[in-house]
Amino acid sequence: MTDASRELAEVIRTEGARILATLVRILGDLQLAEDAVQEAAIRAMRQWPVSGVPDSPRAWLTVTAKRAAIDALRRESVRTTREREAVHLDLGEPPEHVVHDDMLRLMFTCTHPALSLESAVTLALRTLCGLSNAELAAVLLTTESAVAKRLTRTRAKIAKAGIPYQVPSDSELPQRLSAVCAVLHSAYTSAHTASGHAGLTDVDGCREAVRLARLVCALMPDEAMPMAVLSLLLLTEARRRARTDGNGDPVPLADQNRDAWDTAMIGEGRRLLDDSLRRTDGIADAYQLQAAIAAEHAIAPSYPETDWAEVVRLYDLLIEVHPSSAARLARTVAVAELFGPEAGLAELEDDEPGVDDHRWHAVRGELLARTGRFGDAVTAMTASLTSAVNAPEAAHRRRLIAEWTLALS
Incomplete structure (x- = not known):
């Protein structure tokens, strides 16, 4: 693999979803956006080894993908309103904060209430995280064939029902919150023990899930569920550095160096959990219970000193x-x-x-x-x-x- 090919693979891995999110926002068409990003990657494979890797690879791919989408629309037999609008797109790189916002928009876009929860989560994970069918099956606890059928049915339903790929209005956000929280949790879970990754954990994927969870909390600050999800993610993320040794080999929880745990993150996670529980009068949902279990591990002085009776009780409630x-x-x-x-x-x-x-x-x-x-x-x-x-x-x-x-x- 050439240096240009390695650079392209890394950019697609770390920035592909953001580029896709920008295209979806502009075009309102997921399939067209996916095809455009793929075409941009193909053009990069041809050009970068010859002309060299551009100074801003993501900007190059974003501009090229937009142009590929415009080319595809121009090839349509009838010039639609969408195409006429597309040819006037600003081809410059969006500001960084806009790209980040686009990721959040795409998450809400993929979780349309007309889709079942499992369909919305599967589609969002494929779109946002680029997970393969095998990786989706691992995190969703199902089979690859079930994932493939679910994605096919979901895309067919979107096309047949004319479900738009557009950001919902403020009043529509609450009805998508449950699915969005499920996506956040599943995205972090898939990165925490990454089945298709060279290391035990996809660190970038974990950080991105936490970042998106913070954005959802900021967007809907009075909602208890995203607080609980962020709490769970932080309490889990706080232990990440201790999960592997110097060689990248897994370290079981019982053997982890608890001094390496992030105490500030643990403190924030516990505060979020408490705040979340206050908002539901102590009636816990699945995310709050999982966060409570993570908190029990976080506060235990050592593995043997964990309050296992309380952990079992919490799991009983969770089940x-x-x-x-x-x-x-x-x-x-x-x-x-x-x-x-x-x-x-x-x-x-x-x-x-x-x-x-x-x-x-x-x-x-x-x-x-x-x-x-x-x-x-x-x-x-x-x-x-x-x-x-x-x-x-x-x-x-x-x-x-x-x-x-x-x-x-």
Whole structure:
């Protein structure tokens, strides 16, 4: 890969969604905008190795994508009003704050109330984060084929119903808030343990999700839900630096250096959670409960000193409010810490693996190893090594398998 190709790949990875968001705002057509950005990337692949990487690659791609969109509109058999407007577009790079605002606009645009929650979230994650079907399946706890069908149905519904890609009015924002919060949470989750990323975490993706969550809170300061989402993201993000060692290898929560946690971020997250709960009179939703669980981990002096009884209680509430395989599995881990590994294994027997099966097998492997059943632990952990596991996590699991295999000899 040439230097120009590497630079292009990096710009598309970090700036592609912002360029797309700008085009969608201008054109009001997601497919046309996506095609234009793709055409700009193709032109860059041809020109940059010859002419060199421009001083402002994102500006070059933005201008080129706009021109590609105009060219596409001009090729239409009938000149529409949209095309006549498009030829007069300002081809300069938008100010930085406008690009940021466009990302927020695109999020609200993709979460039209005519779409189901799962359809809106899937479309927004594909558009904003550029996730592949495999990555979408991993974060949404479903299959690649289900994701592909969902995206096809969603785009077909948008086209058939004429659902516009336009920023909603202020009065329409509240009805899209639930979907927007789901997108924020899913976007951060996908970056926190990035299935398609070289490292354990997509740091840029985590920061972008937090940034967007702050924008939503600023846009709707009286709403409790985005406060809870931002609280959850901050309490999780506060531990990110301690999640890997100097080699980029995963460090389990039990072994993390808590001095490396961001105490200011933890403090802000806890304040946001308290404020959010006050606004709902203490009646917690799923995001508030997850933030409360994250807060319990954040305030514990050490892993053994975590209030595991409270963590289990919070997971019980979470499963009642918003049942999921991920919550049940996390509760199992907490039960094992509270009552011992055998209790955790008993919980697993009552909750067989589903779409999220690689985590189920990994937890089972670790619990079996804690009981000394290393052969069964090796079998379980080997079953966890699926394509959904990213390279650093897979390497960590293989090291455990090697340790347990050695213990058998």
